[in-house]
Amino acid sequence: MYGNDFPADDTSSGLLGEVEAAEMALREAAERGRHGAAGADPAAYFTEVIAADQKVEPRDWMPESYRATLIRQIAQHAHSEIIGMQPEGNWITRAPSLKRKAILLAKVQDEAGHGLYLYAAAETLGVSRDELVDLLLAGRQKYSSIFNYPTLSWADMGTIGWLVDGAAIVNQVPLCRCSYGPYARAMIRICKEESFHQRQGYEILHTLAHGTPAQREMAQDSVNRWWYPSLAMFGPPDTDSTHSAQSMAWKIKRFSNDELRQRFVDMCVGQAEVLGLTLPDPALCWNDERGAYDFTQPDYAELMRVIKGAGPCNRQRMEHRRRSHREGAWVRSAAAAYAAKQASKKEQASRKERVA
Amino acid sequence: MTAYVEQTGPRAVPTASGTTSAAPELTPAAPEPVTKRFEFVLGLADDALVAAQRLAEWCTRGPEMEEDIALSNIALDQLGAARLLLTYAGELEGAGRDEDALAYRRDDREFRNCLLVELPNGDFAVTMAKLLFLAAYQVPLYTALAGCGDERLAAIGAKARKESAYHLDHASLWVRRLGDGTDESHRRMQAAVDEVWPYPHELLTPDPTAPVDPATLRADFDSVVSSVLTEATLTVPETSWTPAGGRNGVHTEHLSYLLAELQVLHRAHPGASW
Ligand SMILES: [Fe+2]
Ligand SMILES: [Fe+2]
Numbered sequence: 001m002y003g004n005d006f007p008a009d010d011t012s013s014g015l016l017g018e019v020e021a022a023e024m025a026l027r028e029a030a031e032r033g034r035h036g037a038a039g040a041d042p043a044a045y046f047t048e049v050i051a052a053d054q055k056v057e058p059r060d061w062m063p064e065s066y067r068a069t070l071i072r073q074i075a076q077h078a079h080s081e082i083i084g085m086q087p088e089g090n091w092i093t094r095a096p097s098l099k100r101k102a103i104l105l106a107k108v109q110d111e112a113g114h115g116l117y118l119y120a121a122a123e124t125l126g127v128s129r130d131e132l133v134d135l136l137l138a139g140r141q142k143y144s145s146i147f148n149y150p151t152l153s154w155a156d157m158g159t160i161g162w163l164v165d166g167a168a169i170v171n172q173v174p175l176c177r178c179s180y181g182p183y184a185r186a187m188i189r190i191c192k193e194e195s196f197h198q199r200q201g202y203e204i205l206h207t208l209a210h211g212t213p214a215q216r217e218m219a220q221d222s223v224n225r226w227w228y229p230s231l232a233m234f235g236p237p238d239t240d241s242t243h244s245a246q247s248m249a250w251k252i253k254r255f256s257n258d259e260l261r262q263r264f265v266d267m268c269v270g271q272a273e274v275l276g277l278t279l280p281d282p283a284l285c286w287n288d289e290r291g292a293y294d295f296t297q298p299d300y301a302e303l304m305r306v307i308k309g310a311g312p313c314n315r316q317r318m319e320h321r322r323r324s325h326r327e328g329a330w331v332r333s334a335a336a337a338y339a340a341k342q343a344s345k346k347e348q349a350s351r352k353e354r355v356a
Numbered sequence: 357m358t359a360y361v362e363q364t365g366p367r368a369v370p371t372a373s374g375t376t377s378a379a380p381e382l383t384p385a386a387p388e389p390v391t392k393r394f395e396f397v398l399g400l401a402d403d404a405l406v407a408a409q410r411l412a413e414w415c416t417r418g419p420e421m422e423e424d425i426a427l428s429n430i431a432l433d434q435l436g437a438a439r440l441l442l443t444y445a446g447e448l449e450g451a452g453r454d455e456d457a458l459a460y461r462r463d464d465r466e467f468r469n470c471l472l473v474e475l476p477n478g479d480f481a482v483t484m485a486k487l488l489f490l491a492a493y494q495v496p497l498y499t500a501l502a503g504c505g506d507e508r509l510a511a512i513g514a515k516a517r518k519e520s521a522y523h524l525d526h527a528s529l530w531v532r533r534l535g536d537g538t539d540e541s542h543r544r545m546q547a548a549v550d551e552v553w554p555y556p557h558e559l560l561t562p563d564p565t566a567p568v569d570p571a572t573l574r575a576d577f578d579s580v581v582s583s584v585l586t587e588a589t590l591t592v593p594e595t596s597w598t599p600a601g602g603r604n605g606v607h608t609e610h611l612s613y614l615l616a617e618l619q620v621l622h623r624a625h626p627g628a629s630w
Binding site for chain 2: 082094097102106108109112113154204212215323333338
């Protein structure tokens with residue numbers, strides 16, 4: 001398993017504990033069985049299932065807007081996993097030791113796997129992976145804006161693991177209790193792997209921060225570049241967030257953007273101290289009254305620009321995905337043609353057998 | 357570093373006047389058995405390492421998402437085998453070099469991998485042709501190693517042969533799909549086989565003193581490859597060109613670029629640990 005020869009930190013193991021608790025709750029809810037049946041009023045039944053903290057399953061009736069919200073959210077999440085392979089994929093061939101190369105390659109491979117589970121979860125809502133991929137390639141669905149920043153040094157592999165996967169975990173742990181069953185189950189599986197990603201990133205940074213002066217500088221520069229984009233991963237502040245209230249009522253979302261962002265900051269401060277690295281925010285300081293850290297908000301105008309396509313790597317990421325898709329087209333058609341030929345050969349053989 | 361013995365024999369060296377004269381005779385003593393074993397293990401290690409590096413270049417570029425995962429898997433297997441073999445090679449050499457010293461601090465002339473693995477990826481058909489040939493060699497090789505007298509090599513062989521069997525299945529399936537798929541895929545697959553075909557020759561050159569004589573792998577290699585090509589409706593190219601030199605450190609122009617990328621960061625920070 002990924003290295004863990006660095007100080008254990010309680011916060012992230014606490015998050016893993018939450019994932020396990022969600023898994024237990026899921027199993028209990030399944031054993032409890034759901035009361036009654038949809039009967040004459042499926043809408044009332046849907047509301048009851050949500051109120052009882054049970055899971056909505058693919059064949060259940062659901063409001064069209066619930067379905068649409070989930071499709072949008074799950075697809076965006078799946079796209080993020082797939083596009084998110086690029087910034088880290090950028091360093092696989094240059095990883096500075098064979099052990100690090102193996103860990104990074106396995107990590108990027110995990111992200112592809114996450115993309116596949118999530119597309120499969122979206123497919124239970126009646127939309128195909130091909131349709132969703134086409135929407136991504138046409139620029140009609142988004143992916144997380146964090147992946148539009150460049151990975152300029154090896155330290156970015158550490159920082160992405162620590163901060164970006166860390167923020168993803170904080171965001172995603174509550175989704176393990178999402179009201180839609182297939183999404184909740186996919187998230188449980190994904191969160192467990194993300195916590196390994198976070199640990200290996202933290203370990204990379206820990207090694208760099210305790211290495212040569214040049215390595216230390218590389219680590220600090222990387223944290224300086226990724227801190228605010230990571231904070232922006234939680235989305236716009238609650239005052240501007242358009243989808244939150246309805247998603248909360250449906251138990252798709254359980255905490256507001258600002259609550260999750262605060263939780264993330266509180267988690268990172270202690271970890272940065274152990275690393276011996278500085279978070280680039282002079283205003284960061286403990287607020288006794290709130291029982292939380294005060295911090296500088298990320299630049300939300302920048303977030304909006306990046307979401308709209310003006311980040312440093314938007315064009316590059318999209319062009320890379322489009323090119324891979326385009327250059328693979330002849331391979332996918334060949335596989336389909338071959339499968340069709342094999343199927344018709346089989347059919348002919350069994351027809352001959354029947355005749356004989 | 358002095359352990360490397362050039363085995364290309366006396367060479368003609370051009371002189372300023374354009375004529376050639378015999379090179380000063382290198383008279384290596386018969387190689388120590390350990391040196392010989394070191395060179396053998398290093399060759400296999402470098403095959404796996406360079407293959408892993410090339411396959412890893414596919415990451416995020418696969419023709420479908422499942423294939424991205426499969427190619428990463430195969431790259432990880434090759435990298436895993438490379439690490440075990442490099443570590444063992446370092447121990448045989450006894451000069452204190454570990455896997456990273458061997459991977460990151462040798463130049464291309466010191467690498468002992470075959471030319472096949474360093475060839476550029478090309479399109480997906482070229483990559484599958486390369487993988488088919490590599491796996492058709494590695495399966496019987498690792499199987500033979502698993503039964504050889506060297507315990508370390510036997511253990512590595514036992515682990516790696518199962519992985520190679522999967523690589524062979526995967527490459528064979530794709531070569532059949534592409535060969536017997538569409539007109540375009542057939543054309544590309546045939547072109548890929550034509551391009552890569554001459555390279556495995558180097559891998560099967562007899563060496564009776566090696567722990568496994570490569571010549572003994574030829575029958576297996578030929579029968580696997582020819583049955584896959586037949587099923588794939590592909591024809592065996594006819595050529596007498598047999599490029600070689602990798603095992604002696606004389607590579608194609610491609611390897612130096614591959615190593616430049618692999619080694620750039622490690623070499624920029626001498627003595628650092630990661
Ligand atoms: Fe992920
Ligand atoms: Fe991750």
